[in-house]
Amino acid sequence: MTIAYLNGEYIPLEEAKISPMDRGFLFGDGIYEVIPSYGGKTIGTALHLIRFEKGLCEIGIDTPWSRTDLKAIFDELLARNGNGNLGIYLQVTRGVTMKRNHAFPKSPTPTIFAYTFDIPEPDNGNSETVTQWQVSSGRDLRWQRCHIKSTSLLGNVLHMMEGVESGAGEILLFDAEDNLTEAAAxxxxxxxxxxxxxxxxxxxxxxxxxxxxxxxxxxxxxxxEVREETISRRDVMSADEVWLSSSTKELEPVVLIDGQSVGTGKPGPVWSAAQALFAQHRFDDFA
Ligand SMILES: Cc1ncc(COP(=O)(O)O)c(C=O)c1O
Structure with missing residues (x-):
């Protein structure tokens, strides 16, 4: 049985209930985080909490929870759920109002919800055991605020379905100039x-x-050598290796894009070296 945290209480996930008048439900008016943990120890905690605070600030949600409060909730949730390999999902919305109105309510009480879910043991750079991704590609049709980790994820959901419906598990997204942005998740x-x-x-x-x-x-x-720069579709399609990154995947290789092999069609040596290093340093301090 999964134990969740909802507005100050630890309760079985099945018993967690919120009002349909919550702005998270009505408008997707909230911010979320997913924090991985292994054996009760969270990864990249400070970076996740900094991004979470920035997101809340960007959309003007004031919360009473300090980083210490949130870390205490994470520790308690992990302990109550057995301290295994667990992802923590954390979400704060602008809360409940009895009148549906796009404009922010005057003094809302935010809703806070968190629960844990099982995540696989991460890979250590072994190309025999890692998940090898086959992906599709498409035009990025989401909004202009993709830097905010908002619960308004319909754009991402529809892109993910494009990937899934084309038989792939993810989709690489390209902007109007045909430059790479990111993937659906x-x-x-x-x-x-x-x-x-x-x-x-x-x-x-x-x-x-x-x-x-x-x-x-x-x-x-x-x-x-590592660079952050504009990457064209042509760069992607002619690359020796392509990787996906996310908190529950770490670095995972893409072997096929729109039916075309990436490089040799197998996880590459740079991925293997990078994921092995990631495995050695995932618990380092990155704040
Ligand atoms: C759209 C999008 N981009 C990137 C990421 C990767 O972010 P992180 O490494 O913080 O998990 C995610 C993760 O959910 C995502 O949804």
Missing amino acids: CNVFVVTKGVVRTPALDNHKLAGVTRDMALAILRRHSSI
Whole structure:
């Protein structure tokens, strides 16, 4: 039985209930985070909490919870759920109002919800055991505020379904100039002639914590060249390696895009080295 946290109480997930007048339900008016943990220890905690606070600030939700309060909730939830390999889902919405009105209510009481879910043991760079992604590609049709980790995810959901319906598990998204933004639920890296590149951050991409950690780890602990810059469709389609990154995947290789092999069609050596380094340093301090 999964134990969830809802507005100050730890309760079985099945018993967690909110009002249909919650602005999260009516408008997708909220911010969320997904924080991975292994054996009761969370990863990239400070980076996740900083992004969470920034998101709340961007959409003007004031909350009473300090980082220490949130960390205490995480620890309690992990302990109550057995301290295994668990993702923590955290969401804060602008709360409940009895009149549906797009404009913010005067003094809302935010709703806070968190629960845990099982995540797989992460890979240590072994190309035999890692998930190998087959993806499709498409035009990024989401809004201009993709840097906010908002619960308004319909744009991402519809893109993910494009990927799924084409028989792939994810979709690489390209802007109007045909430059790479990200994937429906991941950031993207490409490797060409040994150089690792990922799109530079702007309002069309989420600043992934895994992306940040991977860049920091490669810069601190390897001699691999790493760049954040514009990446065209042609760069992606001719790359030696393409990787996806997210908190519950870490770095995972893409082997097929729209039916075309990436490089040799197998996880590449730079991915293997990068994920092995990630595995060594995932518990480091990145704040
Ligand atoms: C659209 C999008 N981009 C990137 C990411 C990766 O972010 P992170 O590494 O913080 O999990 C996610 C994760 O859910 C996402 O939904």
